Amino acid sequence: MMNRQLFMRDLARFLSDLPAEEREQALNYYEDYFEDAGPENEQKVIKELGSPVDVAKQIKSVNREQISYGEGSARKDMAVPKVMQGQNNGTGTSNNNAGGFYGGTAQAAPGNSSPQNWTQNPGKITLVIILAILAIPIGLPLISALFGVVIAVIACFFSLFVALFAMGGALVFSGGAGIVCTIFALASGHYASSILALGFSLILLSVGLFLLWLGILFCSKGIPAVWKGAVYCCRSISRGVKHFFSNK
């Protein structure tokens, strides 16, 4: 059974992502509400308010400037004309004559202005250009160094991969050749040395096969992983740049 304490506790929990001051205000309001309704109406109030989750959603809707009502919903920014502070509005009866009665106050209301694109701001563009020019002496070597590092890393991986295959291939080849040779050697009667050579050949073969397997593994897993990492890096850099510019 839900009671006032449980309701308030749950509500506090669902409001935990609000700023402290706003949460306090909302919780005080509902404490007041219960207090004024009286203990005899506690269950009725809880039933009427609905679940703490929904009440929390309603409270947060103030921040999003959108309130949904029991019947249908409406957005606040559907240009509700607002009287501006300190402005005398005693005359006029209609808001149909644009600019007459409200004097453009609706446009001045906060929340109506869409976030400004940085490209539309000449000051910011100039600033970015100046910054870019100033950054050339540092940026150019930095970029070329970065480019060099990237090339070096790619070359490293590539050479590692070539080396693995080359070594693996060579070992497998020499191991195989050794085995063939020992067969001929056995036929000519040098048993002890032939078996010794056979052992060495088998070792070479197995190491070569291991290296080839390593190379294939590297190809199938390593390269896609490196590629993915590189793509992720580029994307996060470009996102960061975009974020920087779109920030007012």
Added chain:
Amino acid sequence: MIFNTGSALLDAIVLAIVAKEDAGTYGYKITQDVRAVIEISESTLYPVLRRLLKDACLEVYDQETGGRNRRYYKTTEQGRRQLTLYQQEWAGYIKKINSILLESQ
């Protein structure tokens, strides 16, 4: 009720209810008064009050009652102007609606 109560109308109703009390009124009473005229969920009123506060149409003060502080809401000068605007708008609106809805037989 079969007609929707939009946010502007709800603002207007709450403003009118608060404006009736010179000394201000409190959340529970506002809710009861609003609910006496329109069907609305009790939890809808808090966002409306917050919004009117944010727009400086209302102001609050705390007053002790029964060993605790109760928060009271009062209309500001700005709120009364806004209410006048709502009243004018509403008068025009219902006149137009009435002319088409009630006079067509």
